[in-house]
Amino acid sequence: MDVYKIVIIGDKDAGKSTLIGEIATLTKSVSEARINEAKRESKKLGKEFEPAFILDAFKEEREKGLTIDTTTVEIPYKDVAFQFIDVPGHESLIKNMLTGASNAEMGVVIISAKQGEGLTRETKLHIKLANMLGIDKFVFFINKMDTNGYSKEKAIEIWNETHKFLLPFINDIKYIGFVPGSALNGDNILKRSRKISWYKGDSLMERLYGLVKNGKKIDKNMPTIITLQGTFEDKIFGKIISGDIKQNKVYYLMPDNKKVFIKLYEKNGKSVSLKISNFNKSKIENKLLTDDKNSVLVSDLINAKMFFIRGPEKDFYISFLGRKYKATLNYKGNKKKLLFVNEAIKLEEKIAYQNFNKIKELGRFAIYDKNLNFNGFGII
Amino acid sequence: MKNNEIIKIADLLKKEPNEANWEKFAKAIKKSGVKYYRIVYVSLKNAEDLTKSYAELFDAKGKLVTKVPIFKRGNGKKVEGATIYLKGLLNINKW
Amino acid sequence: MIEQNLKELEEKGIYILREANARFKNIAVLWSMGKDSTAMLYLIRKAFLGKVPFPVIHIDNGIDFPESYKFRDELAKKWHLNLIVAKSEIKPEISGFSCCGANKTEALKKVLKDHKFDALIVSIRRDEHSVRAKERIFSPRDKNFKWNYKDQPAELWDDYSSKIENEGHVRIHPLLDWNEIDIWNYIKKEHIPVNPLYFSRNGFRYRSLGCTHCTVPIKSSAKTIDDIIKELKVTTIEERAGREQDKEKEYVMQKLRALGYM
Numbered sequence: 001m002d003v004y005k006i007v008i009i010g011d012k013d014a015g016k017s018t019l020i021g022e023i024a025t026l027t028k029s030v031s032e033a034r035i036n037e038a039k040r041e042s043k044k045l046g047k048e049f050e051p052a053f054i055l056d057a058f059k060e061e062r063e064k065g066l067t068i069d070t071t072t073v074e075i076p077y078k079d080v081a082f083q084f085i086d087v088p089g090h091e092s093l094i095k096n097m098l099t100g101a102s103n104a105e106m107g108v109v110i111i112s113a114k115q116g117e118g119l120t121r122e123t124k125l126h127i128k129l130a131n132m133l134g135i136d137k138f139v140f141f142i143n144k145m146d147t148n149g150y151s152k153e154k155a156i157e158i159w160n161e162t163h164k165f166l167l168p169f170i171n172d173i174k175y176i177g178f179v180p181g182s183a184l185n186g187d188n189i190l191k192r193s194r195k196i197s198w199y200k201g202d203s204l205m206e207r208l209y210g211l212v213k214n215g216k217k218i219d220k221n222m223p224t225i226i227t228l229q230g231t232f233e234d235k236i237f238g239k240i241i242s243g244d245i246k247q248n249k250v251y252y253l254m255p256d257n258k259k260v261f262i263k264l265y266e267k268n269g270k271s272v273s274l275k276i277s278n279f280n281k282s283k284i285e286n287k288l289l290t291d292d293k294n295s296v297l298v299s300d301l302i303n304a305k306m307f308f309i310r311g312p313e314k315d316f317y318i319s320f321l322g323r324k325y326k327a328t329l330n331y332k333g334n335k336k337k338l339l340f341v342n343e344a345i346k347l348e349e350k351i352a353y354q355n356f357n358k359i360k361e362l363g364r365f366a367i368y369d370k371n372l373n374f375n376g377f378g379i380i
Numbered sequence: 381m382k383n384n385e386i387i388k389i390a391d392l393l394k395k396e397p398n399e400a401n402w403e404k405f406a407k408a409i410k411k412s413g414v415k416y417y418r419i420v421y422v423s424l425k426n427a428e429d430l431t432k433s434y435a436e437l438f439d440a441k442g443k444l445v446t447k448v449p450i451f452k453r454g455n456g457k458k459v460e461g462a463t464i465y466l467k468g469l470l471n472i473n474k475w
Numbered sequence: 476m477i478e479q480n481l482k483e484l485e486e487k488g489i490y491i492l493r494e495a496n497a498r499f500k501n502i503a504v505l506w507s508m509g510k511d512s513t514a515m516l517y518l519i520r521k522a523f524l525g526k527v528p529f530p531v532i533h534i535d536n537g538i539d540f541p542e543s544y545k546f547r548d549e550l551a552k553k554w555h556l557n558l559i560v561a562k563s564e565i566k567p568e569i570s571g572f573s574c575c576g577a578n579k580t581e582a583l584k585k586v587l588k589d590h591k592f593d594a595l596i597v598s599i600r601r602d603e604h605s606v607r608a609k610e611r612i613f614s615p616r617d618k619n620f621k622w623n624y625k626d627q628p629a630e631l632w633d634d635y636s637s638k639i640e641n642e643g644h645v646r647i648h649p650l651l652d653w654n655e656i657d658i659w660n661y662i663k664k665e666h667i668p669v670n671p672l673y674f675s676r677n678g679f680r681y682r683s684l685g686c687t688h689c690t691v692p693i694k695s696s697a698k699t700i701d702d703i704i705k706e707l708k709v710t711t712i713e714e715r716a717g718r719e720q721d722k723e724k725e726y727v728m729q730k731l732r733a734l735g736y737m
Contacts, residue, residue: 001478072601074477081477095629099611102631133631229490230497232523237493268521269486271493285497319634322494366631372638374629417541419687427565430538450538461537461565463687464544471542473677473692 003074003081004212007101007135009126010110012089013117015143019110019183020073020084023205026190029075077205080212084108089122091338094129094309095374101130106137106175106211108204111162113154113180114144119161125338128169132307132379134360137175139207145196146182152198155180172357175211179204223295224251226272227288227321227361236284240270241361242295251289254352255298262289286323288352288362296352296362303344306367306378311335316375319366320351345378356380383445386412386437390446397449402465405448409468415440416472419450419463427451427459435463438472476656476707481664484657485518488649491612492522492596494635495647499594502529502647503559503587508543508550508670509684511598514658515650516554517667519596529596530557532586534579536565539686546670553668561586580620587644596647602654611636612651618642656707663700674698 071086087097181188224243263275326348356363356379363380416438430451452462506512551558563582613635628636672681679692697703
């Protein structure tokens with residue numbers, strides 16, 4: 001079965017937990033008895049009901065309150081499975097939110113239609129970060145429609161507000177969907193609800209299913225690019241991130257721009273082991289092979305859009321293809337927390353990379369501060 | 381009876397569960413008709429408690445042949461588990 | 476239970492293992508002769524051209540199943556494993572689990588220290604227990620084996636942190652995304668040797684393995700891997716929550732005990 005990872009963004013108060021709980025119950029992925037037990041337990045502990053509680057079968061774990069990190073719930077649906085990733089909302093836990101969202105293919109954003117709630121600042125930040133991490137499909141679930149009589153006007157109001165927020169980076173988004181409903185009453189979650197008669201679209205689960213089914217595009221004529229991990233005996237381990245291995249072709253070791261000949265030794269999907277002629281074994285880590293020199297760029301001065309959790313510094317590290325490089329940034333603006341910066345950084349040595357929207361594996365890096373503590377990420 | 385040997389060594393072990401006797405046991409078990417084991421724990425709060433527990437050994441028909449301890453007494457009176465010497469036998473899965 | 480794509484799981488597992496090999500100098504593998512750690516040894520052989528190039532540690536409290544000892548010694552020979560048997564003591568334990576838990580941790584700490592291992596490959600899966608659901612692929616432990624779950628490293632995309640806290644080590648979890656049924660499907664597909672305790676005799680079998688003291692079997696007639704897979708598919712969540720709840724609780728408690736020392 002194919003499993004599709006979906007990050008769920010939204011305020012705790014917007015009804016995230018209820019939504020996940022409702023999806024789990026309706027699809028019979030978790031028994032109602034267990035959900036009710038989880039609700040009872042959380043009440044007993046004086047805690048708010050969180051999705052994590054559905055998974056926590058025993059008191060010990062709930063009492064420990066392990067809701068600080070990401071939680072995943074796997075939901076089978078028709079012939080696929082969704083892995084919903086719930087991420088913490090608090091600013092201090094943004095590192096965990098980034099970890100959880102970085103592997104998702106699409107996002108479900110929950111916005112409450114209740115008076116006084118709506119699109120929050122935190123949700124806006126998460127949408128922006130999720131998109132920057134590479135998520136380009138979003139379904140906005142307008143929740144709590146039961147509190148306004150399933151009003152079309154209210155739904156459109158939120159629709160417009162969200163659209164306005166997305167405009168500055170709309171070109172980086174491939175799909176935007178809206179589904180009005182109520183997690184509490186199960187409206188438009190699994191099935192279309194008659195209560196929202198003015199809405200002619202499909203339910204949330206149906207929408208997600210449609211998106212994954214139409215998802216995978218296979219790009220033909222892609223250059224072959226293999227990122228190298230390390231050596232073992234006389235072989236080299238690598239991962240194919242583009243194209244496929246063709247034997248007896250000339251490959252270039254980048255960023256060195258050295259011609260090499262490769263012999264495929266073993267292949268396990270994209271993980272390969274190779275024999276490479278014509279090179280110095282000790283210096284291949286984190287480099288890459290390509291059969292088309294023009295498929296990558298080489299430089300030590302990179303222009304990137306970066307997000308700094310604790311604010312930008314002059315000297316820091318980036319982690320690119322699993323290796324850390326010293327980086328320098330000349331940033332003249334305000335140095336505050338949770339900052340987006342569009343600037344050039346200078347690296348201690350040249351790397352072979354590519355623009356994120358061309359080859360994402362070669363266009364992204366994690367950011368660490370001087371002391372090697374995680375401080376954000378960047379997109380080239 | 382081919383189980384005489386193993387019964388004799390089991391008695392030795394009950395008195396002196398040292399390494400040498402366990403080695404004898406390991407050799408003899410292969411030649412005997414013992415096929416199954418069942419371990420009975422009385423309690424297990426510490427290593428000394430192991431001395432109260434034991435393993436029952438059964439033949440292919442499930443008949444009890446003898447009992448042995450499940451600990452080894454090393455030099456300096458240290459108690460160690462010794463279920464490894466029952467290698468080759470199968471759990472009888474009956475309680 | 477959701478059956479995932481084995482090729483993709485295997486490919487990712489191999490990638491993770493090779494990353495670990497590139498980042499750490501002194502890696503060891505933890506083996507309990509259970510289905511997960513044995514499948515993991517097999518995956519390691521796939522990743523490293525048929526070899527297990529790291530020492531394999533068995534934390535032995537002396538009262539493991541005779542079948543497990545036999546399985547261990549035979550497979551160690553067959554796969555040319557560099558086996559380190561680290562003996563753990565049976566001591567009084569606060570939580571009442573006298574054979575697993577803290578005592579195995581002591582033995583593990585000692586073996587890591589003595590050999591200066593900086594990374595440990597461990598076969599835990601997210602679906603085993605909600606606590607494990609929070610783990611990272613590369614998960615650091617400090618020198619006291621404390622898992623700082625409140626402040627885990629970031630793991631963006633397939634970038635795994637390899638910062639080791641002073642005197643600590645990093646746990647590598649190549650099977651984190653695998654489900655129980657994926658393990659069995661993989662064992663079936665690749666003909667991986669299986670500890671005989673998993674198969675039914677006299678109406679009982681073991682679903683998870685601890686030592687002879689803390690492991691309780693389940694009622695089952697599953698005699699083959701196909702039977703086990705069928706059994707897993709049929710045991711719906713409803714059944715577990717309802718009639719079988721006690722057994723499920725016991726099963727999970729056992730896992731906790733077994734995993735507790737990690």
